Amino acid sequence: MRGIHNIHRVLLVLLLTASMSVATAQQTVRYDLDVTDTVVNYTGKTRKAIAINGQLPAPTLHFTEGDTAEIHVHNHMHHETSIHWHGILLPNEQDGVPYLTTAPIKGMSTHVYRFPIRQSGTYWYHSHTMLQEQIGLYGAFIIHKRNERPVNEEVMLLSDWSDENPHQIERSLHRATDWYGIRKGAAQSYGEGLMSGHLGTKFVNEWKRMHAMDVSDVYYERFFVNGHAEEQRQHYRKGDKVRVRIINGSSSTYFWLTYSGGPLTVVASDGADVEPVTVDRLIVGVSETYDIEVTIPADGAAYELAATSEDRMGQVSLWLGDGVKQLKQPLGKLDYFEGMKMMNGMMTVGGNMKDMGMNMSLQQMDMNVVMYPEGNSPKTLNYAMLRSPQPTTLPDKPFRTLHFELTGNMNRYVWTLNNRTVSESDKIRIKKGENIRIILTNNSMMRHPMHLHGHFFRVINGQGDHAPLKNVLDIMPMETDTLEFNASEEYGDWFFHCHILYHMMSGMGRIFTYEHSPPNPQIPDPEKGLRKVYADDRRFYLGAEIGIETNASDGDVVLENTRWAWQTDWHLGPNKRRGYEVDTRFGRYLDRNQFLMVFVGGEWRYREGGHADRNWFGQVNTKDDRTAFNIGLQYTLPWFIVADLRVNHKGYVRLQIERDDIPITTRLRLRGLYNSDGEYTVGAKYILTKYLALSSHYDSDMGWGGGLTFTY
Amino acid sequence: MKITLLLSMLLHIGNMAPAQLPNAKTETFRIAGNCGMCKQTIEAAGTRKGESVLSWNADTHFAELTYDSAATTADVVLKRVAYAGYDNEHYLAPAEAYAALKNCCQYERAPQATALTTNNDPARVEHGIPHADHPSPTTGHHSPVDGVLPSYFKLKDALVAGNAKNVSAVAADLSKQLEGLSAPEAKEAATHAAAVAKAKTLEDQRIRFAALSESLYRFTKTNSPSSLVYYQHCPMYNKGKGANWLSNEKAIRNPYYGDQMLTCGNVVETLGGKDAETHSHE
Ligand SMILES: [Cu+2]
Ligand SMILES: [Cu+2]
Numbered sequence: 001m002r003g004i005h006n007i008h009r010v011l012l013v014l015l016l017t018a019s020m021s022v023a024t025a026q027q028t029v030r031y032d033l034d035v036t037d038t039v040v041n042y043t044g045k046t047r048k049a050i051a052i053n054g055q056l057p058a059p060t061l062h063f064t065e066g067d068t069a070e071i072h073v074h075n076h077m078h079h080e081t082s083i084h085w086h087g088i089l090l091p092n093e094q095d096g097v098p099y100l101t102t103a104p105i106k107g108m109s110t111h112v113y114r115f116p117i118r119q120s121g122t123y124w125y126h127s128h129t130m131l132q133e134q135i136g137l138y139g140a141f142i143i144h145k146r147n148e149r150p151v152n153e154e155v156m157l158l159s160d161w162s163d164e165n166p167h168q169i170e171r172s173l174h175r176a177t178d179w180y181g182i183r184k185g186a187a188q189s190y191g192e193g194l195m196s197g198h199l200g201t202k203f204v205n206e207w208k209r210m211h212a213m214d215v216s217d218v219y220y221e222r223f224f225v226n227g228h229a230e231e232q233r234q235h236y237r238k239g240d241k242v243r244v245r246i247i248n249g250s251s252s253t254y255f256w257l258t259y260s261g262g263p264l265t266v267v268a269s270d271g272a273d274v275e276p277v278t279v280d281r282l283i284v285g286v287s288e289t290y291d292i293e294v295t296i297p298a299d300g301a302a303y304e305l306a307a308t309s310e311d312r313m314g315q316v317s318l319w320l321g322d323g324v325k326q327l328k329q330p331l332g333k334l335d336y337f338e339g340m341k342m343m344n345g346m347m348t349v350g351g352n353m354k355d356m357g358m359n360m361s362l363q364q365m366d367m368n369v370v371m372y373p374e375g376n377s378p379k380t381l382n383y384a385m386l387r388s389p390q391p392t393t394l395p396d397k398p399f400r401t402l403h404f405e406l407t408g409n410m411n412r413y414v415w416t417l418n419n420r421t422v423s424e425s426d427k428i429r430i431k432k433g434e435n436i437r438i439i440l441t442n443n444s445m446m447r448h449p450m451h452l453h454g455h456f457f458r459v460i461n462g463q464g465d466h467a468p469l470k471n472v473l474d475i476m477p478m479e480t481d482t483l484e485f486n487a488s489e490e491y492g493d494w495f496f497h498c499h500i501l502y503h504m505m506s507g508m509g510r511i512f513t514y515e516h517s518p519p520n521p522q523i524p525d526p527e528k529g530l531r532k533v534y535a536d537d538r539r540f541y542l543g544a545e546i547g548i549e550t551n552a553s554d555g556d557v558v559l560e561n562t563r564w565a566w567q568t569d570w571h572l573g574p575n576k577r578r579g580y581e582v583d584t585r586f587g588r589y590l591d592r593n594q595f596l597m598v599f600v601g602g603e604w605r606y607r608e609g610g611h612a613d614r615n616w617f618g619q620v621n622t623k624d625d626r627t628a629f630n631i632g633l634q635y636t637l638p639w640f641i642v643a644d645l646r647v648n649h650k651g652y653v654r655l656q657i658e659r660d661d662i663p664i665t666t667r668l669r670l671r672g673l674y675n676s677d678g679e680y681t682v683g684a685k686y687i688l689t690k691y692l693a694l695s696s697h698y699d700s701d702m703g704w705g706g707g708l709t710f711t712y
Numbered sequence: 713m714k715i716t717l718l719l720s721m722l723l724h725i726g727n728m729a730p731a732q733l734p735n736a737k738t739e740t741f742r743i744a745g746n747c748g749m750c751k752q753t754i755e756a757a758g759t760r761k762g763e764s765v766l767s768w769n770a771d772t773h774f775a776e777l778t779y780d781s782a783a784t785t786a787d788v789v790l791k792r793v794a795y796a797g798y799d800n801e802h803y804l805a806p807a808e809a810y811a812a813l814k815n816c817c818q819y820e821r822a823p824q825a826t827a828l829t830t831n832n833d834p835a836r837v838e839h840g841i842p843h844a845d846h847p848s849p850t851t852g853h854h855s856p857v858d859g860v861l862p863s864y865f866k867l868k869d870a871l872v873a874g875n876a877k878n879v880s881a882v883a884a885d886l887s888k889q890l891e892g893l894s895a896p897e898a899k900e901a902a903t904h905a906a907a908v909a910k911a912k913t914l915e916d917q918r919i920r921f922a923a924l925s926e927s928l929y930r931f932t933k934t935n936s937p938s939s940l941v942y943y944q945h946c947p948m949y950n951k952g953k954g955a956n957w958l959s960n961e962k963a964i965r966n967p968y969y970g971d972q973m974l975t976c977g978n979v980v981e982t983l984g985g986k987d988a989e990t991h992s993h994e
Binding site for chain 2: 301
């Protein structure tokens, strides 16, 4: 066999010298992917998911550099899908962003992707349609180097799973649910603060209008390596080196990687080789890939390559070797209050992050480290350690510099660049051949894995000409990082976005568009297509909190999107004497932090046998029967006190202050309200489930009562 | 009579306890360990109310495990025991968990586990150092700073670890060594080192350490050390005034904040290194 191979090689060289047109041994590698609806049961509950060729995650696709990939995607579902080839350099119409670059794959239809493979390394593929990635539509995409010597290698495709419907997760995030925090033991209440001596920290945190901080937003029931909680490869023996291709295919989970058999040597990132660098652990951002090498230190044991979710809620393992299992020390629990203390120091009352002149960049100062009580300070990979084996300098062309500030609002779950969503900004025009420099500054409280389609960028990291190539950059709060890439593609629209699924869907991204691109045959009506793309971050989310108590029903329903909000609330007494009140308003958030909303609205109230009162402003007010139109504004003051100032069509003024959801213990919440008509309410609720709480409140009009509160 | 009856009843209940578990299953496993203290830790890790009961015999090193097979598995229980530091038939304890055991409990480990400790310390496997920049001209030439730097690095590490007691002890040694040198920078450094040794709190030690690092930097600069020394800077210390230190490794381990901001800082200057890695330029 080897001899035949060598003859092939000689022939190939001869051919190469003979004619450049046959420079690549053209081989078409075909895969058929059958996409089907499926049900899974990971936790004892049956849930809907999506499978490819009957499996979840999707099968691993193998190619060799120089092949032509021909992938037939058969959509057997009744709803549409799409597949994006993550990190792959390809013609724009093959990129797989539905309505932007590629036709969506409609239900019960087949779509054929065909593109030449002009790179090697570890990549993956996933749906770019709505939230399908969360329920299984992801798989590994491995490209071998030409004439690569076979080595021991494994794929470690990491992912997260929630039993909750991803659309419910998304809606809940937009409602600032604290249910996930409760599930994780990360509610960070005043009571817990008091017990651990951090009461002041919690107070300052809320004073600066920050919600309980966490390293991730969603509670996941399960984490997986290749679809399992753990896997084992028994055939490895002492001294074997194993190359592990790690792919973070999760929707919103970062993973720490550690190995019980010794250090880890990082040899590639996002598919591109780096000079080997040896560390004790590394974090793999959402959608990043790393190739690492580990060694089996002895026979008679299996060594644990562990991937731990950044919030420490779960761990998956790949066991290498045969025998008794050598465990890796688990990562310690997070100390949320220490993290909160640090956040307090970095956040201004005005809602801006300040970096204290630290010039933070490239993951070098892991501010999360304050939350990890680890004594023996392991060596952690950061981007400054990555070095490309080859020079990566760009062609000698003019540079254009773009600044993006990563902005966001945890409270309303709005994530933006320069305070604009994808749909709120124009496409960014680039000229073929020019060099683009992107300077990113993260002014939000979360880390974001920013991904560029169809191009590698160099990360300016102090390695000079050998700056590493990547296509995902994890940027931590307060960091500033610089990326450079050459507009080396021919044409088309290329997405640049945060790869945390729920951040992307809220609009955290931009579209780069090559000037003078030819019409894309897959997008017959580009304007309509773009509207479909924009629709993703323009969606409205419904939420409600409805109390049914013995004295009255207090409730509110809201329908909100990035900027607009329609809010309705009511206080309905049990009879006419106690009275009825309904208030509705439609408003728009104006400032970057979304503390300020202006609104127009109306109110109606009725009560029997009341009497006229004088308000704080000396105006006379009858609560008995009033129908009024209002204009006003709402402003979120420090400590989340919402002030509502309004004037009705008769010139009657009302000022109201209100604070909801004061976390006293993990599950106990207090609220209070007071207004210039002299009305007030105090209430408490004890959270039973995500949707249900026991509650009680006292209202100056309605008196005491108790009952249930439903939260949606 | 009554008492004996009561006692026998109690005993009976005691014996019954494991059997009271539903779907009870009993298995025997070997678990490593030495003494009575081991027994306590092992049994505490293996026993969980309503799920499993584990009893370990310190003489035979065998444990009897009874568990509710609907609620848990032997594998899960043995994993907990290993996390508590004890090797068993299914799992070897993490190196850290074993190291955390009391001396008397540190039983002799399986060779698969000891294979790890003989590995290179990854922190020392530095990558990307421009080693052997200067071709090594001399044989065993040593600079006067070579003798004192190891103690200084020890002191720095003690500050990284935040161990005030160690800091005092090491600083006292360093001060003595520095006093023995003739250079004025060394004398100055000796005074600062003595001040570190006398300082009562970790905070105070760090303030003195900043001054010590300044003098020692000047001393190191004029007397090039034979191994590479990195002069490093933390911009945050002392309310943004910043402070420096010397290190024998390029990776940042910040002595001014320890755990809190371990990797905050950057290399300002690289000093010496004539003899560094003479073996490395083949
Ligand atoms: Cu992707
Ligand atoms: Cu993001």
